[in-house]
Amino acid sequence: MPSSMYGRIKQYVPMLEWASVYNSNSFTSDAVAAIIVTIMLIPQSLAYALLAGLPAEMGLYASILPLVAYAIFGTSRALAVGPVAVVSLMTAAAIGNLGLTSPSDIALAAVTLAFISGVILIAMGVLRLGFLANFLSHPVIAGFITASGLLIAASQLKHILGVDAHGHTLVELIFSLIDHRDMINPITLGLGASTLAFLFWVRKGLKPALLNMGLAPRTADILAKAGPVGAVVVTTLITFLFDLSSYGVKIVGTVPMGLPPLTTPSFSPALWSQLLMSGVLISLIGFVESVSVASTLAAKKRQRIAP
Numbered sequence: 001m002p003s004s005m006y007g008r009i010k011q012y013v014p015m016l017e018w019a020s021v022y023n024s025n026s027f028t029s030d031a032v033a034a035i036i037v038t039i040m041l042i043p044q045s046l047a048y049a050l051l052a053g054l055p056a057e058m059g060l061y062a063s064i065l066p067l068v069a070y071a072i073f074g075t076s077r078a079l080a081v082g083p084v085a086v087v088s089l090m091t092a093a094a095i096g097n098l099g100l101t102s103p104s105d106i107a108l109a110a111v112t113l114a115f116i117s118g119v120i121l122i123a124m125g126v127l128r129l130g131f132l133a134n135f136l137s138h139p140v141i142a143g144f145i146t147a148s149g150l151l152i153a154a155s156q157l158k159h160i161l162g163v164d165a166h167g168h169t170l171v172e173l174i175f176s177l178i179d180h181r182d183m184i185n186p187i188t189l190g191l192g193a194s195t196l197a198f199l200f201w202v203r204k205g206l207k208p209a210l211l212n213m214g215l216a217p218r219t220a221d222i223l224a225k226a227g228p229v230g231a232v233v234v235t236t237l238i239t240f241l242f243d244l245s246s247y248g249v250k251i252v253g254t255v256p257m258g259l260p261p262l263t264t265p266s267f268s269p270a271l272w273s274q275l276l277m278s279g280v281l282i283s284l285i286g287f288v289e290s291v292s293v294a295s296t297l298a299a300k301k302r303q304r305i306a307p
Contacts, residue, residue, distance in 0.1 A: 004177070010145055012073065012125075013023070013072060014073070014074065014075050015053075015071065015072045015073070015074060015109045017259075025257055026114070029272045031161075031206055031268045032222070033219065035222065036221075036222055036225045037067075039225055039226045039228075039229050039230065040225055040229075041082060041136050041230060042060070042085070042232070043228045043231070043232045044059075044228070045060050045062065045063040045082065045083050046059050046060065046086040046232075046252065047059070048083035048085060048234075049062070049083070049086065049088070050134075050159075050252075051085060051088040051094045051152065051155070051156070052083075052090060052091040053096065053102070053106070054091075054106070054107065054110055056252045056253075056255060057256055057260075058107070059083055059109070060255075061097075061260060062082070062083050062114075062119040063082045063083060063258065066081045066082050067081060067082060067152075069081075076294045077295070077298075079290060079293065079294040081290070083287070084289065085139040085148070085149075085152050086145070086148045086152075086212070086285060086286075086289060087149065087282055087285065087286050087289075088157070089151065089241030090278065090281065090285065091110060091113060091282065092281050093278075094113055094275060094278035094282070095113065095114050097109060097301070098271075098274060098275075103140075107137040107263075108263070108265070108266050109266075109271065109275065111263055112265040112266045112271060112272070112275060113275050113278060113279055113282070115265035115266075115282070116166070116272070116275055116276060116279030117279045117283045117286070118264075120279060120280060120283040121286070121287065122284070128253075130291075141146050143204060144288075145289065150170060151170050151173075152169050153170075154174065154177075155173060157173075157177055158173075158176075158177065158186075159192065159198070160188065160189060160192035161177065161180075161182075161184045161185070161188065161192075162183070162184060162185030162187075162189060162192075162195065162248060162249070162250070163177065163183045163184060163185075163187030163188055164180065164183070165177045165179075165180050174190045185247075185248045186251065187244060187247050187248065187249055188248065188249050188250070188258065191235060191249065193234055195231050198227075199227065199228060201226030201229060201237060202224065202228070202231075203227075206223070206224045206227055207220050207221060207223075207224035208223065210223055215221070239251060248295075
């Protein structure tokens, strides 16, 4: 194979470049990183699926293939891929506008929306449109992510309070929560608030506490990263042992075992016309957010990314 052609292929398959120099030391570090990512990804993926209005197990399914694909085609060592909060929220909004009620129709719409977004991102990659990221304003990106975070937090208050509040905007959500204030479940509120407080403490306080106990820095780091999983395990046991579901505490329910059967997206022109604009926006926002995060992390290690 001519060197020029091989070099061009490596641009699209970066794995060919680093695989030849991969060694056991890199594997050890990557194995530790993989454990940490897996520990973090389990509760996050479940939460992101619920945020998108989909069954919890879909978050787990959506977390597998992106990691494998990015290991082959990814161009940045600083970027983590998988379900994210902003895209999950946009997915919920796009599917919610369709007015679907059947779980199978909602799942098919989600698969179709993901397919549309993926095709757009692949087209952007083939056309080498990553340079557009150079024209993005950091204040605009920061403002968008901050606003999205506020909207996401507000949309999850109904779960912490145990009420059925609805709304597409921050103002609508707040007024809906106020209207349903008499329906607050104190047990749900206590469980949610205590878990939230624990997670805030884990973020800053658990690792120093473990180091003071004499644990090795790497072990302390892994255990600190496992804090969210510990919160899930403990609250699950509490809910089961005290049968809190009978007191109005909503539970995820049964998560199917194994992998689901492969499903093709819908190619209905009517559905595509309804989802196309949402797919474009999700692709652009996902790209912008990924580049922003990767650039920030890469700058800390004096690295560059190739968007």
